[in-house]
Amino acid sequence: SQELEQSPQSLIVQEGKNLTINCTSSKTLYGLYWYKQKYGEGLIFLMMLQKGGEEKSHEKITAKLDEKKQQSSLHITASQPSHAGIYLCGADMWPRYNTDKLIFGTGTRLQVFP
Amino acid sequence: NAGVTQTPKFQVLKTGQSMTLQCAQDMNHEYMSWYRQDPGMGLRLIHYSVGAGITDQGEVPNGYNVSRSTTEDFPLRLLSAAPSQTSVYFCASRFDRGNTGELFFGEGSRLTVL
Numbered sequence: 001s002q003e004l005e006q007s008p009q010s011l012i013v014q015e016g017k018n019l020t021i022n023c024t025s026s027k028t029l030y031g032l033y034w035y036k037q038k039y040g041e042g043l044i045f046l047m048m049l050q051k052g053g054e055e056k057s058h059e060k061i062t063a064k065l066d067e068k069k070q071q072s073s074l075h076i077t078a079s080q081p082s083h084a085g086i087y088l089c090g091a092d093m094w095p096r097y098n099t100d101k102l103i104f105g106t107g108t109r110l111q112v113f114p
Numbered sequence: 115n116a117g118v119t120q121t122p123k124f125q126v127l128k129t130g131q132s133m134t135l136q137c138a139q140d141m142n143h144e145y146m147s148w149y150r151q152d153p154g155m156g157l158r159l160i161h162y163s164v165g166a167g168i169t170d171q172g173e174v175p176n177g178y179n180v181s182r183s184t185t186e187d188f189p190l191r192l193l194s195a196a197p198s199q200t201s202v203y204f205c206a207s208r209f210d211r212g213n214t215g216e217l218f219f220g221e222g223s224r225l226t227v228l
Contacts, residue, residue, distance in 0.1 A: 009154070033216060043204070045216040088156055090217070100164050101172060102147065102217060104157035 003027065004091055004105035012111045013079050021074045021108045023089030031092035032072045033102075034063050038085045046074075076110075084112045116140050120205050120220035127195045127227045135190040135223050137205035145208045146188040147172070147217070148180065150201040157204065163188055164210075195227045 005024045013019050023032070034046040047056045049065035049072060056063050060077045076083055090104040121136045139146065147162035149172075159172030163182040177199060179191040188207075192199060202224050206217040 006156070042221045043219040045218075048216055090157070100145070100162060100170070101159055102162075103159055103173065104149070106154065106156040 003093075003103055004089060006087075006089055006105035006108050008108060009106065010109045010111075012113065015080060015112055015114050016078055019076050019079055019110070021087050021089075021110075023072045023074070023091075023105050025070050025091060027093070028069050029065075029072075029091040029093075030069075032063075032065050032069075033090040034072070034074055035088045035090065035104075036085050037088060037107075043088065079110075079112045081112050081114065084110055086110070118205055118207055118218050118220040120203075120223050122223060123221065124224050125226070127192075127225065129195060129197060129227060131195050132191070132193050133195065134192075135203055135205075135225075137188045137190065137220060138186050139188075139205075139207040139218070140186065141207065141209075141218065142185060143207035143218070144185065144210045146182065147206050148178070148188070148190045149204045149206065150174065150199075151204060151222075152201050160190065160203075192225075195225075197227045199225065200227045201225060 007022050032049045035043040037043050047063045052067040052069045054065045062075045065072045087108045088104050093101045118139045144165045148160040149157040151157050158174045160178050161180040163169045166182050166185050169180050182188055202222050204222050205220040208217045
């Protein structure tokens with residue numbers, strides 16, 4: 001079973017609409033990362049969150065980490081075709097669980113149509 | 115900067131053959147890791163290393179071997195390829211162990227096992 005669950009698995013939105021992607025764990029996360037992957041290409045780093053309640057923004061993308069550090073959301077405002085791709089959340093399990101694993105969720109496939 | 119370099123980019127194997135996926139980074143990163151990406155599964159951690167001479171298993175280590183004789187290189191060996199190992203493989207590195215910032219990814223290696 002995946003330790004990080006992402007929802008939804010797939011999202012189709014019209015250009016200009018807002019959207020939210022969620023990343024949830026049953027464990028407390030030490031560090032939370034968001035990446036974007038264009039179809040068939042490598043991964044692009046978006047943001048890293050470390051503290052409970054932390055929020056970061058870059059252009060039209062905002063990521064938040066909840067106070068308990070078990071859930072993160074990625075919000076895109078006024079979506080554009082350039083936002084299309086696969087969004088992946090990743091999390092550090094070290095040091096709380098004494099492992100250096102950085103694991104990822106199942107991904108959310110986003111399509112934006114004109 | 116070259117960053118993280120993976121070779122080969124594409125490979126076709128027959129069941130039972132062996133091969134090595136090469137990964138090299140020029141950023142003097144201590145932490146290196148290998149992931150596989152299958153449709154609908156996100157990224158799954160195969161093996162990782164926190165420094166030369168130190169490796170550990172990730173989520174899906176069976177069928178793969180790794181070694182880390184230098185800081186720069188982290189090869190992934192498939193001893194006897196199986197169709198279930200058909201996937202896209204990503205190598206990644208970062209400065210140090212847990213929660214020290216983003217992972218830098220290679221461009222991926224697409225492996226098909228017939």
